[in-house]
Amino acid sequence: MAAKSPPRQTPQTGLPSSCAPSQSVAVLDNSAGFGSSARLKSSSGSSEDSQFIVEARFYRKLPNGRVRCTLCPRQCNLREGVRGDCGVRENRRGSLYTLVHSRVCAAHVDPVEKKPLFHYMPGSVAFSIATAGCNVHCRFCQNWELSQARPEDVPSQYLPPEKIVALARQSNCPTIAFTYTEPIVASEFVIETADVAHQNGIHTIAISNGYIHKNALPSVYGRMDAVKIDLKAFSDAYYYKVVIGQLKPVLETLVALVSLGKWTEIVYLLVPTLNDSDKELTALARWIKANLGHDIPLHFSQFFPDYRLAYLPPTPVASLERARQIALGEGIHFVYIGNVPRHPAENTYCPHCSRLLVQRSGYEIRQMLIADNACPYCHGAIPGVWSD
Numbered sequence: 348m349a350a351k352s353p354p355r356q357t358p359q360t361g362l363p364s365s366c367a368p369s370q371s372v373a374v375l376d377n378s379a380g381f382g383s384s385a386r387l388k389s390s391s392g393s394s395e396d397s398q399f400i401v402e403a404r405f406y407r408k409l410p411n412g413r414v415r416c417t418l419c420p421r422q423c424n425l426r427e428g429v430r431g432d433c434g435v436r437e438n439r440r441g442s443l444y445t446l447v448h449s450r451v452c453a454a455h456v457d458p459v460e461k462k463p464l465f466h467y468m469p470g471s472v473a474f475s476i477a478t479a480g481c482n483v484h485c486r487f488c489q490n491w492e493l494s495q496a497r498p499e500d501v502p503s504q505y506l507p508p509e510k511i512v513a514l515a516r517q518s519n520c521p522t523i524a525f526t527y528t529e530p531i532v533a534s535e536f537v538i539e540t541a542d543v544a545h546q547n548g549i550h551t552i553a554i555s556n557g558y559i560h561k562n563a564l565p566s567v568y569g570r571m572d573a574v575k576i577d578l579k580a581f582s583d584a585y586y587y588k589v590v591i592g593q594l595k596p597v598l599e600t601l602v603a604l605v606s607l608g609k610w611t612e613i614v615y616l617l618v619p620t621l622n623d624s625d626k627e628l629t630a631l632a633r634w635i636k637a638n639l640g641h642d643i644p645l646h647f648s649q650f651f652p653d654y655r656l657a658y659l660p661p662t663p664v665a666s667l668e669r670a671r672q673i674a675l676g677e678g679i680h681f682v683y684i685g686n687v688p689r690h691p692a693e694n695t696y697c698p699h700c701s702r703l704l705v706q707r708s709g710y711e712i713r714q715m716l717i718a719d720n721a722c723p724y725c726h727g728a729i730p731g732v733w734s735d
């Protein structure tokens with residue numbers, strides 16, 4: 348079996364081993380450069396850490412002390428004392444509470460290329476944070492120790508929005524990224540942090556599965572400067588069996604993001620034999636072009652065996668190249684290959700004259716020629732957020 352390569356989107360799981368149970372203030376040590384971890388001291392792990400528990404924004408009270416969470420398409424109907432499917436929202440005495448406000452379980456300084464966002468402030472870094480929990484249950488999840496955990500089972504630190512913003516400034520990050528797990532399920536924390544960030548001139552991005560209810564979507568993604576959506580497949584069956592969710596709400600999210608004018612990029616993790624047929628990829632590309640336009644960047648990422656799909660091999664590079672050719676052939680302008688460092692399809696080429704415009708090597712920008720959102724050779728438009 349091929350050796351497992353380090354996946355590009357994965358944080359060091361949880362917090363560094365230096366963490367000790369404490370409520371003390373986090374200290375960011377960025378001396379190691381990109382990918383270094385905020386050295387955080389963990390919370391006590393008690394589910395009764397009241398500092399993390401805040402009434403939810405998106406829910407309705409029902410008869411008999413029940414509540415309905417209206418944040419994501421699951422619309423969990425919860426009796427008193429029960430948590431939603433995400434494991435981080437709970438009915439307490441007839442009201443719904445989030446258990447992960449300011450409960451940060453991972454913090455790193457990452458290049459935006461690692462998210463990946465290729466048309467958003469290239470070469471910049473993002474102060475990247477996560478809280479425990481997710482509202483889907485992908486069988487290939489590389490961050491399952493955080494995403495599928497209850498918050499009290501994960502070492503975490505109390506980091507309120509003001510502290511997050513201060514740490515971002517301290518580490519010279521122009522952007523805060525909500526990433527690694529699913530930011531939707533921590534919406535109250537994400538919203539408040541984004542508001543404080545913008546008041547202080549810091550941008551915000553979300554790395555998300557797009558599985559949000561349309562009524563909550565503007566409040567959450569509306570506060571982001573850019574969004575990367577993991578579109579896991581283009582089939583209901585895959586979403587049902589492998590993601591444990593639904594495709595339709597994610598497609599609706601993508602359409603809504605483009606309508607809102609949010610800079611959006613799509614990642615499609617190509618899993619051998621499960622979502623990599625020519626038929627599915629052709630349908631995917633045609634849907635994107637018809638509903639989102641041909642300029643939305645599409646990243647085909649290499650799968651590495653993990654969690655409950657550890658029995659599958661890594662995606663062959665030839666499969667990624669085939670997927671890219673299909674999408675290009677259907678008229679998508681910017682199609683990238685991810686998790687294969689130094690592959691030529693990491694670069695941005697002008698869709699009008701085919702010249703090389705942004706040369707990447709892993710997370711590093713080697714050459715960046717785009718100016719005023721245009722190709723310097725043919726002056727064709729190159730959409731994106733290319734500078735602060």
Ligand code: SF4
Nearest residue numbers: 416419422423431433
């Ligand atoms: S966010 Fe959590 S509690 Fe709310 S509907 Fe979705 S899975 Fe259920």
